[in-house]
Amino acid sequence: MSDCSDMTSFLSKCASCRVESGCFMVYDHPNYMGIQYFLRRGEYSDYNTLGMSDSIRSCRLIPQIIFYEDKNFQGRSYETSSDCPELTSYLSRCNSCRVESGCFMVYERPNFMGHQMLARRGEYPDNQRLMGMTMSDCIRSCRMIPTHRGPFRMKIYEKENYGGQMNEVNEDCDSIQERYRMSDCQSANVMDGHWLMYEQPHFRGRMLYLRPGEYRSMRDMGMGPMDMRIGSIRRIMDSC
Known part of the structure; x- marks a missing residue:
């Protein structure tokens, strides 16, 4: 229920x-x-x-996630039901987590930046297996993904600052290159719903979480200076 x-x-x-x-x-x-x-x-x-x-x-x-200082749910813990831009305000480090309910996006850097991964309900005893990170095994910020039951709608643009080719997306797209003949997606405007953008076609590789708002560049999408191309797009549905 x-x-x-x-x-x-x-x-x-x-x-x-x-x-x-x-x-x-x-x-x-x-x-x-x-x-x-x-x-x-x-x-x-x-x-x-x-x-x-x-x-x-x-x-x-009520969405609920619990972070632990050490692997295998050991050490001090911190739980939240909302966004947290800086987990080190509560824990010296975070190396495992448990999602009691809902869906959360977890990030390797503060302020929702850097490598990110969707965490559904379940247990994650080792962040390296959850995040697939090599430089760091620590989660430093998280975002709660609200339930959305209405329509999904976003506009994607080939270049930064809404330049180049534009397409409106209302459903999952396993390859933007094949469906829209777009070589890349460097900016977006999300009108309705919550979305995941993937580095490769067929929902593989690194991902980006986009909630309603305007994203003029990859940095606005949360990847900082990292170079990432968008290959596919998926809606975040109630199945979280």
Whole structure:
């Protein structure tokens, strides 16, 4: 289950629950109103012990990622449900992580720059296997990827500053060279949805996360001075 604005559509009342995976905020009124409580994985046999009324009437899935100083989830930890531009404000280093729910983009440099990788729900005991990094095995920033259920729309441009050939994209594209006859993509304008851009066709190689906004160059996309060509584009769907 993800978000549910009125559980009485499915149950006459809800007096206990079991969170098998992820994290949820539950409410004692429909439409995410009233007393609320944060539930992690576990069993909740009686809501009165949480200080709530005897029934839950709506719930929301809360993205949650936990970072650890050392490999294999050892050392100090830091958890967040939102963007974090500088993880060293909380941990001296980060060498493993666990995504409890949702999707996050993790970066090897502060301020969402450098090599980046999509982290879905699951355990990542060694960042080198997650990130595929060679120069550094440390995560230094992260972005939460919100759920998007509306249309997807972006414009891609062959050159920086919206120059050269332009094409509008509404769905996954496994090869921009074959579909649009574009030699490269150096800038973009994302109107709707959240996207991943890949270095190679068929969604392979290094990736870039783009949320709604204007990107005049590869640096704006988060790669700094690194030289990267775009070969394919994929929407980030609810399956995260």
